[in-house]
Amino acid sequence: MSNQQNQPRGAKEYVVLIPLQKTAILNIVLIERRRVGDITDKNILHIGSGRNVDFIIYKNSLPVESDNEPSQFSSQFKVFMMDKRTQELNQENRILRFWFHSLEQNQCLYDANELIHALFKSDEFPRDYFSFIKRLMELLRMFTRIRKIELEIQTLDKNALDVDHPIKQYVSRLMLYDNDYLSE
Incomplete structure:
Protein backbone atom coordinates (compact mmCIF):
# COMPACT_ATOMS: atom_id res chain seq x y z
CA MET A 1 0.00 0.00 0.00
CA SER A 2 2.69 2.51 0.86
CA ASN A 3 5.20 3.67 -1.68
CA GLN A 4 8.51 5.46 -1.55
CA GLN A 5 9.76 8.71 -3.06
CA ASN A 6 13.56 9.06 -3.09
CA GLN A 7 14.91 11.75 -0.75
CA PRO A 8 18.45 12.99 -0.32
CA ARG A 9 20.22 11.65 2.78
CA GLY A 10 19.73 13.76 5.86
CA ALA A 11 16.61 15.53 4.56
CA LYS A 12 13.89 15.86 7.21
CA GLU A 13 10.38 16.07 5.92
CA TYR A 14 7.30 16.56 8.08
CA VAL A 15 3.60 15.99 7.49
CA VAL A 16 2.17 19.39 8.39
CA LEU A 17 -1.36 20.57 9.07
CA ILE A 18 -2.07 24.17 8.11
CA PRO A 19 -5.49 25.72 8.83
CA LEU A 20 -6.59 27.77 5.81
CA GLN A 21 -10.10 28.94 6.67
CA LYS A 22 -12.50 28.51 9.61
CA THR A 23 -16.02 29.87 9.92
CA ALA A 24 -19.14 28.63 11.70
CA ILE A 25 -20.01 26.33 8.79
CA LEU A 26 -16.78 25.93 6.81
CA ASN A 27 -13.38 24.57 7.77
CA ILE A 28 -10.53 24.11 5.29
CA VAL A 29 -7.15 22.63 6.19
CA LEU A 30 -4.11 21.69 4.17
CA ILE A 31 -2.12 18.56 4.99
CA GLU A 32 1.15 18.42 3.11
CA ARG A 33 4.70 17.16 3.07
CA ARG A 34 7.00 20.02 3.89
CA ARG A 35 10.62 20.45 4.84
CA VAL A 36 10.69 22.49 8.03
CA GLY A 37 13.94 24.23 8.86
CA ASP A 38 12.95 25.86 12.15
CA ILE A 39 10.91 23.68 14.51
CA THR A 40 11.01 26.49 17.10
CA ASP A 41 8.80 28.66 14.85
CA LYS A 42 6.26 30.50 17.05
CA ASN A 43 3.51 29.61 14.59
CA ILE A 44 3.89 25.89 15.41
CA LEU A 45 1.12 24.78 17.76
CA HIS A 46 2.21 21.15 18.20
CA ILE A 47 5.01 18.79 17.18
CA GLY A 48 4.08 15.13 17.35
CA SER A 49 5.86 12.58 19.48
CA GLY A 50 6.19 8.82 19.51
CA ARG A 51 4.76 7.34 16.31
CA ASN A 52 3.81 10.82 15.12
CA VAL A 53 7.15 12.55 15.63
CA ASP A 54 7.00 13.69 11.99
CA PHE A 55 3.70 15.60 12.44
CA ILE A 56 3.56 19.38 12.86
CA ILE A 57 0.38 21.37 13.45
CA TYR A 58 0.47 25.10 12.80
CA LYS A 59 -1.62 27.63 14.76
CA ASN A 60 -2.83 29.57 11.77
CA SER A 61 -2.51 29.89 8.06
CA LEU A 62 1.00 30.34 6.74
CA PRO A 63 1.83 31.82 3.42
CA VAL A 64 1.16 28.60 1.56
CA GLU A 65 3.39 27.92 -1.39
CA SER A 66 0.92 28.37 -4.20
CA ASP A 67 0.76 25.68 -6.84
CA ASN A 68 -1.44 27.68 -9.19
CA GLU A 69 -2.50 24.31 -10.47
CA PRO A 70 -5.80 22.57 -9.89
CA SER A 71 -5.93 19.46 -7.77
CA GLN A 72 -5.28 16.29 -9.69
CA PHE A 73 -8.00 14.29 -7.97
CA SER A 74 -10.90 15.03 -5.64
CA SER A 75 -13.50 13.07 -3.76
CA GLN A 76 -16.64 14.36 -2.10
CA PHE A 77 -18.87 12.61 0.43
CA LYS A 78 -21.33 13.36 3.20
CA VAL A 79 -21.15 12.21 6.80
CA PHE A 80 -23.52 12.46 9.72
CA MET A 81 -22.00 13.63 12.99
CA MET A 82 -23.64 13.56 16.41
CA ASP A 83 -22.80 16.48 18.66
CA LYS A 84 -22.27 14.70 21.99
CA ARG A 85 -22.94 17.88 23.95
CA THR A 86 -26.27 18.83 22.32
CA GLN A 87 -27.19 15.37 20.94
CA GLU A 88 -27.99 17.08 17.63
CA GLN A 105 -2.71 9.97 -14.27
CA ASN A 106 -3.47 6.28 -13.73
CA GLN A 107 -0.99 6.10 -10.83
CA CYS A 108 -2.56 9.22 -9.27
CA LEU A 109 -6.02 7.67 -9.50
CA TYR A 110 -4.75 4.39 -8.07
CA ASP A 111 -3.01 6.04 -5.09
CA ALA A 112 -5.98 8.32 -4.31
CA ASN A 113 -8.35 5.36 -4.53
CA GLU A 114 -6.15 3.26 -2.21
CA LEU A 115 -5.92 6.09 0.32
CA ILE A 116 -9.70 6.57 0.30
CA HIS A 117 -10.25 2.82 0.74
CA ALA A 118 -7.88 2.84 3.72
CA LEU A 119 -9.64 5.90 5.16
CA PHE A 120 -13.07 4.27 4.91
CA LYS A 121 -12.20 0.94 6.52
CA SER A 122 -15.23 0.46 8.75
CA ASP A 123 -13.26 -0.72 11.77
CA GLU A 124 -10.88 2.24 11.56
CA PHE A 125 -13.10 5.06 10.26
CA PRO A 126 -12.59 8.11 12.48
CA ARG A 127 -15.66 9.09 14.50
CA ASP A 128 -14.76 12.71 15.17
CA TYR A 129 -13.15 15.67 13.45
CA PHE A 130 -9.76 15.41 15.19
CA SER A 131 -9.44 11.66 14.55
CA PHE A 132 -10.39 12.16 10.89
CA ILE A 133 -7.64 14.72 10.33
CA LYS A 134 -5.09 12.63 12.24
CA ARG A 135 -5.99 9.60 10.10
CA LEU A 136 -5.49 11.67 6.94
CA MET A 137 -2.06 12.75 8.23
CA GLU A 138 -1.13 9.11 8.92
CA LEU A 139 -2.27 8.06 5.46
CA LEU A 140 -0.40 10.90 3.76
CA ARG A 141 2.72 9.68 5.55
CA MET A 142 2.14 6.18 4.12
CA PHE A 143 1.30 7.26 0.57
CA THR A 144 4.50 9.11 -0.24
CA ARG A 145 3.62 9.87 -3.87
CA ILE A 146 0.78 12.09 -2.66
CA ARG A 147 2.23 15.55 -2.09
CA LYS A 148 -0.66 17.21 -0.30
CA ILE A 149 -4.33 16.92 0.60
CA GLU A 150 -6.77 19.74 1.14
CA LEU A 151 -9.76 18.90 3.34
CA GLU A 152 -12.88 21.04 3.17
CA ASP A 157 -28.20 23.35 6.92
CA LYS A 158 -30.06 21.43 9.65
CA ASN A 159 -33.34 21.90 7.75
CA ALA A 160 -31.95 19.87 4.85
CA LEU A 161 -31.95 16.64 6.92
CA ASP A 162 -35.22 14.72 6.86
CA VAL A 163 -36.36 14.09 10.46
CA ASP A 164 -37.43 10.55 9.53
CA HIS A 165 -34.14 9.80 7.81
CA PRO A 166 -32.97 6.21 8.50
CA ILE A 167 -29.58 7.51 9.60
CA LYS A 168 -31.21 8.79 12.81
CA GLN A 169 -32.00 5.22 13.84
CA TYR A 170 -28.49 4.06 12.92
CA VAL A 171 -26.83 6.93 14.81
CA SER A 172 -29.00 6.22 17.85
CA ARG A 173 -27.80 2.60 17.86
CA LEU A 174 -24.23 3.75 17.33
CA MET A 175 -24.43 6.18 20.24
CA LEU A 176 -25.87 3.42 22.46
CA TYR A 177 -22.95 1.22 21.48
CA ASP A 178 -20.49 4.02 22.26
CA ASN A 179 -22.09 4.65 25.65
CA ASP A 180 -22.08 0.94 26.51
CA TYR A 181 -18.48 0.67 25.42
CA LEU A 182 -17.44 3.65 27.53
CA SER A 183 -19.18 2.31 30.64
CA GLU A 184 -17.31 -1.04 30.56
Whole structure:
Protein backbone atom coordinates (compact mmCIF):
# COMPACT_ATOMS: atom_id res chain seq x y z
CA MET A 1 0.00 0.00 0.00
CA SER A 2 2.69 2.51 0.86
CA ASN A 3 5.20 3.67 -1.68
CA GLN A 4 8.51 5.46 -1.55
CA GLN A 5 9.76 8.71 -3.06
CA ASN A 6 13.56 9.06 -3.09
CA GLN A 7 14.91 11.75 -0.75
CA PRO A 8 18.45 12.99 -0.32
CA ARG A 9 20.22 11.65 2.78
CA GLY A 10 19.73 13.76 5.86
CA ALA A 11 16.61 15.53 4.56
CA LYS A 12 13.89 15.86 7.21
CA GLU A 13 10.38 16.07 5.92
CA TYR A 14 7.30 16.56 8.08
CA VAL A 15 3.60 15.99 7.49
CA VAL A 16 2.17 19.39 8.39
CA LEU A 17 -1.36 20.57 9.07
CA ILE A 18 -2.07 24.17 8.11
CA PRO A 19 -5.49 25.72 8.83
CA LEU A 20 -6.59 27.77 5.81
CA GLN A 21 -10.10 28.94 6.67
CA LYS A 22 -12.50 28.51 9.61
CA THR A 23 -16.02 29.87 9.92
CA ALA A 24 -19.14 28.63 11.70
CA ILE A 25 -20.01 26.33 8.79
CA LEU A 26 -16.78 25.93 6.81
CA ASN A 27 -13.38 24.57 7.77
CA ILE A 28 -10.53 24.11 5.29
CA VAL A 29 -7.15 22.63 6.19
CA LEU A 30 -4.11 21.69 4.17
CA ILE A 31 -2.12 18.56 4.99
CA GLU A 32 1.15 18.42 3.11
CA ARG A 33 4.70 17.16 3.07
CA ARG A 34 7.00 20.02 3.89
CA ARG A 35 10.62 20.45 4.84
CA VAL A 36 10.69 22.49 8.03
CA GLY A 37 13.94 24.23 8.86
CA ASP A 38 12.95 25.86 12.15
CA ILE A 39 10.91 23.68 14.51
CA THR A 40 11.01 26.49 17.10
CA ASP A 41 8.80 28.66 14.85
CA LYS A 42 6.26 30.50 17.05
CA ASN A 43 3.51 29.61 14.59
CA ILE A 44 3.89 25.89 15.41
CA LEU A 45 1.12 24.78 17.76
CA HIS A 46 2.21 21.15 18.20
CA ILE A 47 5.01 18.79 17.18
CA GLY A 48 4.08 15.13 17.35
CA SER A 49 5.86 12.58 19.48
CA GLY A 50 6.19 8.82 19.51
CA ARG A 51 4.76 7.34 16.31
CA ASN A 52 3.81 10.82 15.12
CA VAL A 53 7.15 12.55 15.63
CA ASP A 54 7.00 13.69 11.99
CA PHE A 55 3.70 15.60 12.44
CA ILE A 56 3.56 19.38 12.86
CA ILE A 57 0.38 21.37 13.45
CA TYR A 58 0.47 25.10 12.80
CA LYS A 59 -1.62 27.63 14.76
CA ASN A 60 -2.83 29.57 11.77
CA SER A 61 -2.51 29.89 8.06
CA LEU A 62 1.00 30.34 6.74
CA PRO A 63 1.83 31.82 3.42
CA VAL A 64 1.16 28.60 1.56
CA GLU A 65 3.39 27.92 -1.39
CA SER A 66 0.92 28.37 -4.20
CA ASP A 67 0.76 25.68 -6.84
CA ASN A 68 -1.44 27.68 -9.19
CA GLU A 69 -2.50 24.31 -10.47
CA PRO A 70 -5.80 22.57 -9.89
CA SER A 71 -5.93 19.46 -7.77
CA GLN A 72 -5.28 16.29 -9.69
CA PHE A 73 -8.00 14.29 -7.97
CA SER A 74 -10.90 15.03 -5.64
CA SER A 75 -13.50 13.07 -3.76
CA GLN A 76 -16.64 14.36 -2.10
CA PHE A 77 -18.87 12.61 0.43
CA LYS A 78 -21.33 13.36 3.20
CA VAL A 79 -21.15 12.21 6.80
CA PHE A 80 -23.52 12.46 9.72
CA MET A 81 -22.00 13.63 12.99
CA MET A 82 -23.64 13.56 16.41
CA ASP A 83 -22.80 16.48 18.66
CA LYS A 84 -22.27 14.70 21.99
CA ARG A 85 -22.94 17.88 23.95
CA THR A 86 -26.27 18.83 22.32
CA GLN A 87 -27.19 15.37 20.94
CA GLU A 88 -27.99 17.08 17.63
CA LEU A 89 -27.41 15.30 14.35
CA ASN A 90 -25.42 17.35 11.82
CA GLN A 91 -24.66 16.53 8.24
CA GLU A 92 -21.33 17.56 6.74
CA ASN A 93 -20.13 17.68 3.18
CA ARG A 94 -16.45 16.76 3.00
CA ILE A 95 -14.20 17.27 0.00
CA LEU A 96 -10.71 15.83 -0.31
CA ARG A 97 -8.45 17.36 -2.96
CA PHE A 98 -5.17 15.66 -3.88
CA TRP A 99 -1.91 16.85 -5.44
CA PHE A 100 0.78 14.36 -6.40
CA HIS A 101 4.46 14.29 -7.16
CA SER A 102 5.02 13.84 -10.91
CA LEU A 103 3.04 10.74 -11.78
CA GLU A 104 1.03 9.31 -14.61
CA GLN A 105 -2.71 9.97 -14.27
CA ASN A 106 -3.47 6.28 -13.73
CA GLN A 107 -0.99 6.10 -10.83
CA CYS A 108 -2.56 9.22 -9.27
CA LEU A 109 -6.02 7.67 -9.50
CA TYR A 110 -4.75 4.39 -8.07
CA ASP A 111 -3.01 6.04 -5.09
CA ALA A 112 -5.98 8.32 -4.31
CA ASN A 113 -8.35 5.36 -4.53
CA GLU A 114 -6.15 3.26 -2.21
CA LEU A 115 -5.92 6.09 0.32
CA ILE A 116 -9.70 6.57 0.30
CA HIS A 117 -10.25 2.82 0.74
CA ALA A 118 -7.88 2.84 3.72
CA LEU A 119 -9.64 5.90 5.16
CA PHE A 120 -13.07 4.27 4.91
CA LYS A 121 -12.20 0.94 6.52
CA SER A 122 -15.23 0.46 8.75
CA ASP A 123 -13.26 -0.72 11.77
CA GLU A 124 -10.88 2.24 11.56
CA PHE A 125 -13.10 5.06 10.26
CA PRO A 126 -12.59 8.11 12.48
CA ARG A 127 -15.66 9.09 14.50
CA ASP A 128 -14.76 12.71 15.17
CA TYR A 129 -13.15 15.67 13.45
CA PHE A 130 -9.76 15.41 15.19
CA SER A 131 -9.44 11.66 14.55
CA PHE A 132 -10.39 12.16 10.89
CA ILE A 133 -7.64 14.72 10.33
CA LYS A 134 -5.09 12.63 12.24
CA ARG A 135 -5.99 9.60 10.10
CA LEU A 136 -5.49 11.67 6.94
CA MET A 137 -2.06 12.75 8.23
CA GLU A 138 -1.13 9.11 8.92
CA LEU A 139 -2.27 8.06 5.46
CA LEU A 140 -0.40 10.90 3.76
CA ARG A 141 2.72 9.68 5.55
CA MET A 142 2.14 6.18 4.12
CA PHE A 143 1.30 7.26 0.57
CA THR A 144 4.50 9.11 -0.24
CA ARG A 145 3.62 9.87 -3.87
CA ILE A 146 0.78 12.09 -2.66
CA ARG A 147 2.23 15.55 -2.09
CA LYS A 148 -0.66 17.21 -0.30
CA ILE A 149 -4.33 16.92 0.60
CA GLU A 150 -6.77 19.74 1.14
CA LEU A 151 -9.76 18.90 3.34
CA GLU A 152 -12.88 21.04 3.17
CA ILE A 153 -15.64 20.39 5.70
CA GLN A 154 -18.91 22.25 5.32
CA THR A 155 -21.71 21.82 7.86
CA LEU A 156 -24.98 21.61 5.96
CA ASP A 157 -28.20 23.35 6.92
CA LYS A 158 -30.06 21.43 9.65
CA ASN A 159 -33.34 21.90 7.75
CA ALA A 160 -31.95 19.87 4.85
CA LEU A 161 -31.95 16.64 6.92
CA ASP A 162 -35.22 14.72 6.86
CA VAL A 163 -36.36 14.09 10.46
CA ASP A 164 -37.43 10.55 9.53
CA HIS A 165 -34.14 9.80 7.81
CA PRO A 166 -32.97 6.21 8.50
CA ILE A 167 -29.58 7.51 9.60
CA LYS A 168 -31.21 8.79 12.81
CA GLN A 169 -32.00 5.22 13.84
CA TYR A 170 -28.49 4.06 12.92
CA VAL A 171 -26.83 6.93 14.81
CA SER A 172 -29.00 6.22 17.85
CA ARG A 173 -27.80 2.60 17.86
CA LEU A 174 -24.23 3.75 17.33
CA MET A 175 -24.43 6.18 20.24
CA LEU A 176 -25.87 3.42 22.46
CA TYR A 177 -22.95 1.22 21.48
CA ASP A 178 -20.49 4.02 22.26
CA ASN A 179 -22.09 4.65 25.65
CA ASP A 180 -22.08 0.94 26.51
CA TYR A 181 -18.48 0.67 25.42
CA LEU A 182 -17.44 3.65 27.53
CA SER A 183 -19.18 2.31 30.64
CA GLU A 184 -17.31 -1.04 30.56
